[in-house]
Amino acid sequence: MTRELALTQPFDLELSLTMGQAFRWRPLGDGRFSGVLGENLIHIRQIEGGVEYRVGGPDGERDGSDSDDGLLRRYFREDDDVTAIYNDLSRDPVVARLVAQYPGMRVLRQEPWECLVAYTCSRRNTIARIAHNIEAIASLSQRTVKLGDDVRCVFPTAAQIVRAGEGALKDLRLGLNRPGNVFKAANQVCIGALNLDALAEVKVPCNEAIRTLEDCPGIGPKIANCVAMMSLDKLDAFPVDIWILRALERWQYQNRGCQMPRNTMSPNDHRRIASWAQLYFGKYAGCAGQYLFHGIKPNK
């Protein structure tokens, strides 16, 4: 059964799903996208005034419900005041231009654990290969969800990854992300040393969440900021990668107070730039960063 969901604010489904923040959406070729959200396999496309979607679970397609609507609204951050965010971001002329050019590019609210693993795989990697890595890791759950002919794997819990073992991860060829990193992170979550849901609470400030994440082996400032922004509701987090550095340089942000790193970027350089960005772009600095990332990346 196809279900319609009204979305009243600026929204570009394809751009939001494919710009490189989330890695489990595949085009089905007819304007629809297939993706796994928790225990649900979603087929979705944009229509006038919102989206229409179908949903499947372990036993195949089922009727959508109000709670599925809620799941999608939450994922798309429909609860944000998008126009207010855009107005706030438009204090900067470059971001203002990008917002006008790409309206409706939302920051998706991803699952923290999956987001952490995905960005742990992002070191010196390409978006296509991160997606490939994530699908490989998903297969470790051995739990499928179905919708018609489409069969996908649920993303494994930290406990399932620990159970699968370090050797299973090694076989997946995760590149610079040593298998040990994902495995160690899974262990930290398993034993409760890293409680991602607690970090998502409003009372936990961005910088505190980031500090906690950085205590985890294999997680540095870039990944910590990504996880905070895209899964822990800290829209002021500001991940700095080589594309953001290029954007800051290309659009001359040195002239707006940004202190660029001299050579290779140290954790202190990252903290300095993130602090500047939070002052300069404001409380939605992460959204500004997402626009800079999209604006600077080739092959759009």
Place this chain on the structure above:
DNA sequence: GGCCAGGTATAGC
């Protein structure tokens, strides 16, 4: 082959 891709940990100063 050489270079690059959403970085991080480590060892040397």
Place this chain on the structure above:
DNA sequence: GCTATACATGGC
């Protein structure tokens, strides 16, 4: 603190 370097894998 800062800097250089190793790290794993695949595409162009």
